[in-house]
Amino acid sequence: MYSITNKKAAKVEATTFSQLGMNENDIEEILRCSIDMLCDDEESLLIVGRQVKNEKNGRSDLTAVDNNGNIVLIEIKRDKKDIENRKEAFEFQAIRYAASYAKVESPDELVKLVYAPYIEKYRNEYEIGELTSYELGIRKLNEFLDANDVTKFNEKQRIILAAGEYDEQTLSAVAWLNKNNVDMNCFQLTPYKINNECYINAEKILPVSGYEDYYVNLMDKAKYVSKKTKDITRRSLPKISDMLEWGVVKPGDVIKAKDHNAEAILLKNGNVSVIPTEMSIGSADVRKIPMQTAVATEMSMQTWLKSVYGWSSIQTYNFAVLKETGETLSKIREKYMEKLSSENTESE
Template sequence: MTIYTFEENNLKPIKSTTFVEAEILERSHLQQAIKNNISVIAPDCLVIAEEYSDWDGSRKRIDLLAIDRSGNLVVIELKRTETGDHMELQALRYASMVSTMTLDLAADIYCKFKQINGDLTFDKENALLEISNFVDVELDESTFGDDVKIILVSPNFSKELTTSVMWLNERNIDIKCVRIQPYSYSDSILIDVQQIIPLPEAEDYQIKAQKKTEERREAKTISQKDYSKFLFNGEVLNKRNLAYEIVKARYQELNEKSYKNLYSDFSQYEHVDGLIIKYEEVLENKKDRYFYEDSKVLIMDNGDRYVVSNQWGKGNIYKLIEVANNFNYEIIDQSKSSVIRSYELDGYLIEQLEDTSILVSKNEEPIKAYPYLVKLGIEHGISATNKFGNKKNTRQLGKDILDKLLG
C-alpha cells in the first residue's frame, strides 16, 4: 500500500522505507514506542510486562505481555524484518508457557514492571487494584486468564505465516497480524499501522463464521462417537463401565487378591501397565482418567488400593474383551447381536452371534455356556484345548463345536 501527500490537486507518493534503513532498532526503539502507545496496535489492553521470561528451562522472552478487558492474557510479538520470520510459532510457544499464569503471579509481574519503569513505590496491592479496575469482569483466580490471545506486529508477513494464522483462527486460536510500515517524509518517519488479519471490517463476520465452523466440527465429532453397549453379567454397559466390570469380576474371583495376580491375569492386554495402577500414584490432574471413587477402588489383601482406567474406545476395548474371553466371560456387543448360526440338540440351543459370542440356553432359559460346551465337546470328540495345550475360551470352543455339528 502506498501513502500519498495531497498537494495542489495532486497525489504524490511518499517513499516507503524499512526500519533497518531508518536505523530504528527493534527493542530499543520500536518496542518502547509500542509499549508507550499500546492502544495503537492493541486497543483495550494493559501492558503488564516487557521482555518477560520468568519460566524454568528457557531463555525465551515475550516482547510485551498484556491483559485485555476480559481478563485474558495477550502475547505481543514484534519483528522489524519484512517477512515475520516464523514469529507465529514463537508466539504459540509463549502463549502455552503463560497459559497457566495465575492472577497472583500477574500482579507480581505488573508490580515489577511498574517499578522498573520508574514507579518505585508501586506495590502488589496497587497492581491488583489497577488490574481489577482495568478489566470489565469481576476478577478472581477463576475468571483470570481463561484464554491467551496473540498479536503479531511486523512490517510485513510471509504467505506461509498468514496462511498459518488464518488456519489457527479457524480453530479458535485468537491471533491478529498488525502491519507497521515505515515511510520517509521530509525529516520525519511516518508509520502506517493496519490490522490485516482479521480485517477489522470483516472481524465480526469472521468470528461468527468461525463459531459456526466450530459448532459444525463439534457436531460431526459427536455424530462419529461410538456409543456401543455391551451385555455382561446381566447388565448393559458402555465401554468404560464394561472395562471396569471385567477387571472387578476377575479381582473378585482371585483366591489371593494381589496386584501381582491381577496383573498376571491381564498380562496379555498390551496396555496392562496403564490398566490398573496404585491409588496413590494417580496425580491430581489425572484423577478423571481413572475410576477414583471410593466405591470402585480395588483393595488387595495387604491393604494396597488400586484403581482402573476409564479411558476406553474402539481401539482398546475389543482387545480387553479378547483377554476377558480367556476367563470365559460372556460379553455381547449389542451392536453386533444378530444370530449368524445356531444348533439345537436335546432341548439345548447353541447360538453364535455376529461378534462371535456363543450363547447357550436350555428350554429357552440362558445357562452358563462353557461347562455345557466342554461336556458336548467330549461327546463329539472336540478337545477343550488347542494344539498348544492351552484351554480354549468359550468363543473358540463354541465355534469348533458348531463347525462340526453344522458340517
C-alpha cells in the same frame, strides 16, 4: 499514502525500519508506549510486562491484559528478514510463550511474576509513593479489571503479531490457526519518512474481516443496522463522527470520564478540549472556553481517557459519559442504533 499540493497528489513511498536505523527494540518501545496503535476505541489494554522470561529462558516482547481479563501476548519483528532468519517460526514462538501464560490463574500471580517487575523497571513512569511495586501493581490491575466488569481472569490467551513485513509461511499458518479458533492477529507496520519525520501506518491484515463488515445499506438510516446490534463487529461500529452527524451528541457537550471527576468539551471534529481535573466546567458557558489555552488543551478522546485512567488503551465509548444525561457514549450509540433498527423493520 499520498501528499496533496495544489490539488495534485504525489505518492509517498514507504521506507523500512532498517533504512530508518530502527531495530526491534525501538519498535517494541514505540508499541509499549502507544499500544493503541494496534487497538481501536472499542478495546481496553493494560501493558503489564516487557521482555518477560519464561522457565525455558525465552523472552516474550510485550504482555498485556485486555478488557475481558485475558492475557495478551504481543510479539514483534522488524521485517520479513528477521522472521525468516529465526530458527523457530514467528507464530509458533508466540504460541509457546502464550502457553506459558495459560498457567497464570489469578491477578495476584500475574502481578508477582510479571507486573511488579515491570513497574520496578519503569518506576519513573508511576507515582509509587510509599507503595511497593507489588502493592501498586495489584491495585492498578484490580482497578482495571473492576472498571471493565471482569468476573473471570485469564480464561483464554490472545496473541498479537506486529511486523514491518511478513513472509507467506507466517501468514498461511496464522490464517489456518484463526480458522481453528486460535485468537491470533497480524498487524503490518509500514513506516514513512516525510520531511525528516517518521510516520507509521498500522494495518490489521489477519484475521481478514468478513465481506459483510463492508456492506452498507443504501438507506442512510439503515447504514449500521443491516445486522442485529449485538452482532455488529468492532470494525463496523459507528464512531464519534457518526454520532455528531446523527445529533445524539453535539459540539460543546461536556464529557466526563466514567467514575472520575475529569471533564472535557466535545469539539466538532470529534476531539475534546480537556479541562484540568482540579477544575469543573459546571454551569460555565463552554463556548467561552478557548480550545487551546493554559486552561484547556485539544486531544483525541482516546488520549484524554488514557491519561485519566492510566491504561495503555481504553474503550473510549464505554468510559466517556455525556454529563447532561449521565449515559455513556456506548449506551447512547446503542439506543440510537436500536431505534434505527426498529424504524427499518417497520418500513419493510
